[in-house]
Amino acid sequence: MELFGNLLDGIGGVVTPINLMLLASGVLLGMVVGVMPGLGPSAGLAILLPLTFGLDPTGAIVMLAAVYYGAMYGGTITSVLINTPGESATVASTFDGYPLARQGRAAPALVMAAIASFVAGTVGAILISVAAPPTAALAANFGPPELFLVVVLGLLTLIVVVGKNRLLGAVSVLLGFLLATVGIDIGGGEQRYTFGSTQLINGIDFIPVAIGLFGIGEILLTLYRGGHLERLRYFKVGARSRRFWPTRKDFGESRGAIARGSVLGFFVGATPGAGATVASLMSYSVEKSVSRTPEKFGKGAMPGLAGPEAANNAASSGAMVPLLTLGIPGSASTAVLLAAFLMWGLQPGPLLMDQEPELAWGLIGSMYLGNIMLVVLNIFCIPLFASMAKVPFRILGPIVIVLCTLGTFSVHGSIVEVGIMFACGVLGFVMRLYGLSPAALVIALVLGPLAEQTLRQSMIISGGSFDVFLSRPVSLVLLCVIPLIAMLPMISKLTRNRLARKRATESPTPTGRH
Numbered sequence: 001m002e003l004f005g006n007l008l009d010g011i012g013g014v015v016t017p018i019n020l021m022l023l024a025s026g027v028l029l030g031m032v033v034g035v036m037p038g039l040g041p042s043a044g045l046a047i048l049l050p051l052t053f054g055l056d057p058t059g060a061i062v063m064l065a066a067v068y069y070g071a072m073y074g075g076t077i078t079s080v081l082i083n084t085p086g087e088s089a090t091v092a093s094t095f096d097g098y099p100l101a102r103q104g105r106a107a108p109a110l111v112m113a114a115i116a117s118f119v120a121g122t123v124g125a126i127l128i129s130v131a132a133p134p135t136a137a138l139a140a141n142f143g144p145p146e147l148f149l150v151v152v153l154g155l156l157t158l159i160v161v162v163g164k165n166r167l168l169g170a171v172s173v174l175l176g177f178l179l180a181t182v183g184i185d186i187g188g189g190e191q192r193y194t195f196g197s198t199q200l201i202n203g204i205d206f207i208p209v210a211i212g213l214f215g216i217g218e219i220l221l222t223l224y225r226g227g228h229l230e231r232l233r234y235f236k237v238g239a240r241s242r243r244f245w246p247t248r249k250d251f252g253e254s255r256g257a258i259a260r261g262s263v264l265g266f267f268v269g270a271t272p273g274a275g276a277t278v279a280s281l282m283s284y285s286v287e288k289s290v291s292r293t294p295e296k297f298g299k300g301a302m303p304g305l306a307g308p309e310a311a312n313n314a315a316s317s318g319a320m321v322p323l324l325t326l327g328i329p330g331s332a333s334t335a336v337l338l339a340a341f342l343m344w345g346l347q348p349g350p351l352l353m354d355q356e357p358e359l360a361w362g363l364i365g366s367m368y369l370g371n372i373m374l375v376v377l378n379i380f381c382i383p384l385f386a387s388m389a390k391v392p393f394r395i396l397g398p399i400v401i402v403l404c405t406l407g408t409f410s411v412h413g414s415i416v417e418v419g420i421m422f423a424c425g426v427l428g429f430v431m432r433l434y435g436l437s438p439a440a441l442v443i444a445l446v447l448g449p450l451a452e453q454t455l456r457q458s459m460i461i462s463g464g465s466f467d468v469f470l471s472r473p474v475s476l477v478l479l480c481v482i483p484l485i486a487m488l489p490m491i492s493k494l495t496r497n498r499l500a501r502k503r504a505t506e507s508p509t510p511t512g513r514h
Helices: 002-014 017-035 041-052 057-082 088-102 106-139 144-162 166-180 206-224 248-269 275-290 302-318 320-326 332-343 357-380 382-390 393-412 415-433 438-462 473-506
Strands: none
Touching: 002 017, 002 357, 017 041, 017 057, 017 357, 041 057, 041 206, 041 332, 041 393, 057 088, 057 106, 057 302, 057 332, 057 357, 088 106, 088 275, 088 302, 106 248, 106 302, 106 320, 106 357, 144 438, 144 473, 166 438, 206 332, 206 393, 206 415, 206 438, 248 275, 248 302, 275 302, 302 320, 320 332, 320 357, 332 438, 393 415, 415 438
16 A cells, blocks of 8 residues: 555656646657657757756656657657667567558557557556565665676676677777776775866766767768768658558457567566667567467568567666666666766665655656656647658758757856767767667766776775675675676577577478479
């Protein structure tokens, strides 16, 4: 009963005219950001973060969270209409969404995606309401050794499970740690890598790095690929199109996919380092494997769109669990949210739900209300948002660059930070061009100070001995999990090879003609 009481209090705290307006504005802005090709939740959050200055912490966090899950759906519109995912998490939506649009079923596809997002978001909000308190209670017993290993585990998961090239993923993480060392040494008080600049004494601020990597970096990459020369294809999705609503058959085929994607997406999203991209791709693979008609996938199968969409949005709720209870961001988007918490003097972690219950439960409660707003805006404003896909990149690109510059300068009024933002934009472009991961860099930048602090504290506790990680039960369990995560690619490869050999031996030998 205490759970429901806290949840009702959280919803009650959000149901004020100001917070409801901020919630609706966040959902709307998130969808706009998601619709614009080249942007995504991470870039949108980084660019819009300065807009929340001057708001109270609860309203600001509620608005940014609404931008987060609003943008998760917004990318689906371009994925379906023009085969251009707004960000990596909606790549799986192009597999069957775009073929549906080419068949003249763009409107039913977008409506089904909206319904799947609503169901998955609601399921995710329910699961986070149930999972967050016990997770926070368990994490309250964590000391510096456990927190350090959790950081290592999250970054290792990001490198091993998500990245295509583990070496490049590790390099990206090390670059993030390198940027995190700029400033004052927390142990001895000496300046590190400041090069005599007083503006770098407090370290490199997260905001210019995030805006540069995700905003400017995406713009440069799109220019490099000739995006300013492309003419986007546009499909009519108004109420006068062939059929606006999905058929009864569509709902029947997609019902199981939505349920499976919602649960799978939440638990994958709750895994630090995994995120919505992995969840959506896993959901697509699951739906194709359990389908009675797998040959239809890739040609316009509605479950092939509904499942990944559900997983995508449920993962955004799941990613809130490690953020709120451990202070560990599981993705680049939640890393921006973590930076927002820290800007308002709030420390996500085991004590947040005890020390700031109104904010924590208000954020969870806003997810219920936000999903209702999201599905209403999705269904009735689909034609409006789809028309934004027609905006030429040669117009969109300069607007985004101006917004990035103004947003960065408005934080501290520092020209140095604007320069850092543009430098990180070039870095983000180079990283994408050569296969490195800007998301891994951002997460390492945010977690770097925590990793350094907890490792120093662990060494102080043990008198400089690493035995402290072996003498505590929880840290010992985490140490056992780390090599298992590192061995996952090898295990997966061996399993695939064994299955391939088994299929080869079971397949009949072709007989030649005589």
